[in-house]
Amino acid sequence: MKKQKLSFWEIWNMSFGFLGIQFGFALQGGFMSRIFQTLGAEKDAIPLLWIAAPLTGLLVQPIIGYLSDRTWxxxxxxxxPYFLIGAILSSIALFLVPHSPALWIAAGFLWILDASINVSMEPFRALVADKLPESQRSYGFVIQTLIIGIGTWIASNLPWLVSKLGVxxxxxxxxxxxxxxxxxAIGAFVFLVSILYTVFTTSEYPPEDLEEFEREKRESKNTFISDILGNIGSMPNTMIKLGVIQFFSWFAFFTMWSLANPALTEHVFNTPAPIESSYNMSDANDVLLFDTANTAFQKSSNLVGSAMGIYGLSSMAFALILAFYTSKKRINRKYVHLGSLILGGIGFLxxxxxxxxxxxxxxxLIGIxxxxxxxxxxxxxxxxxDPKKMGVIMGIFNMFIVIPQIIAALGGINFVSGLLGDQAINAMTVAGISLIIAGLCNLLITNKNAITYQLNE
Known part of the structure; x- marks a missing residue:
């Protein structure tokens, strides 16, 4: 099927739902560790509490990709349909997460929240490939990144902003x-509204041959596991090499999301989360000291969140530059990615x-x-x-995102950063080294069509 080139606003509309998805991810990434610490978690336990996020991604994304390929x-x-279902569930979970009365409940809500976000997110990647001709692919993913950057910046600043308004x-x-x-609560509202906007302003191409589509769907009804395993076993070399890059990239960013708040409140702001067992909570003076330290930690956590929001703003500016450039000219994706990841690694260091x-x-730098x-x-x-398998391939590709996060959560971060010492900031050093390794791994990519594509055909 020959796909029609889309205008900027048509691509914007089909990607706008990512604003809400990124509200969810930014609030989760910027403030779940803060919630865990407030509920009593010690910093060494935080990565394991985060294991819900990659585990749900590992399970949900290939399944949703497979199902959406076979839905019409x-x-x-x-x-x-998957955008909408995920948005409803994510909005409910986002609203409830900060009302958790205990640590185990907050960890449980993270499972629900991340699974729901993944239901919405995975098909968005496939939608860009579904809707756009090859010549607009880079442009489409860049516009998506622009919207993600806007969402990251606004959502990361929300606690600071509502605090400034007197809350x-x-x-x-x-x-x-x-x-x-x-x-x-604001994030929950934005998530649902932005997804609804994309659902009602975007159409999709039907299968080229509907009868053939239905026949293939019936024949594959009982082959879900074998189909997933078959696609994993037949991954193109380019996908495997990109997977290596993704491994080190997402190890770095998971480290940031899970440990930036304890690392930066302690090392940069000198206001670590107070540990209740260090205070005599039956003594009025100790209670006052605890409350003072806790308020200082909460305020510096707002500032850490706002600083993290800068990477959303920076990624938005970077995406905007790429959007203008890729709308008319081709780029060398390999070297753009290599240079960008190394700059991000320097930012962490x-x-x-x-x-x-x-x-x-x-x-x-991290935003770039x-x-x-x-x-x-x-x-x-x-x-x-193969464009017919775009959904399931994107889902399988995301395994290279979640596996490094699982390894990090199960002790990888604590082990590697512990080699450098017991300071929390060492985790950010590990993230920097990992991101630089990811950048250099781009030298493995040799597929010419993957590296660059003539965008003004």
Whole structure:
């Protein structure tokens, strides 16, 4: 089927739902560790509490990709039903997460939230490949990255913003501050509305041969596991090489999401989370000291969240530059990705020397890497796989995202950063080294069509 070139606004509409998805991911990535710490988690236990996120991605994304490849509704299309189901579940989970009364409940809500976000997110990657001709693929993924950057920046600043509007950062021991609760409620609303916007403004191409589509679907009804395993076993070399890059890239970013808050509140702001067992909570003076330290930690956590939001703003600017360039000219995806990841690695390494005033510059560099991670690997992959299997291939490709996160959560971060010492900031150094390794691994990519494609055909 010859696909029609789309205008900027048509691509914007089909990608707009990612604003809500990124609200969910940014609030989760920026503030779940803070919620865990507020509920009593020690910093060494935080990565394991995060294991819900990659485990659900490992299970959900290939399944949703497989199912969406085999879905067709004349009214709702192929991918949009999954956007909508995931949005409803994610919005409910986002609202409830900061109301968790205990650590195990917060960890359980993270499972639900991440699974729901993945139901919406995975088909969005496939939608770009479904809708756009080859010549607009890089452009489409870059526009998607632009919207993700907007969502990351706004959502990461929400607790700080609502605090500035007068909502309290203070709370008794073991209770999430109202500023965080309000921020997550706003995120839930934005998630649902932005997905609805894409669902109702975007159409999808039907299968080229509907009868053949239905026949293949019936024949494959009982072959789900074998089909997934078959596609894993027949991965193109380019996909495997991109998987190596993804492994080191996502090890770095999972390290940031899970440990940036304890690392930066402790090392940069000098306001670590107070440990209740260090205080005599039956003594009024100790209670006052605990409350003072906890309020200082909550306020510096707001500032860490705002600083993290800079990487969303930076990735947005990077994506905007790429969008203008790729709309008319071709790029060398391999070298763009290589350079971007190395810059991000330098940003992580610089955190060891950062002050509260210059921490934002570290996240500017990290944002360049993030903008590239969200576009270049997918653009390279989509040029080297069977378009009929785009959903399941994208789902399988995301295994290279979740496996490094599982390894990190099961002790990988604590082990590797422990080799450098017991300071929390060492985790950010490990993230920097990992991202630089990911950048250099781009030298493995040799498929010419994956590296560059003539975009103005």
């Amino acid at each position: 509704s004349p009214k709702w299309g192929r991918r949009r 309290s950062d203070s709370a008794v021991q073991g209770v999430i501050p109202m500023s965080v609760k309000v921020a997550f 610089a955190m060891y020397y950062a002050s509260p005033e210059n921490l934002k510059y570290c996240f500017i 890497a993030w903008g590239s991670i969200l576009s270049m690997p997918y653009a390279m992959l989509s040029s080297s796989v």
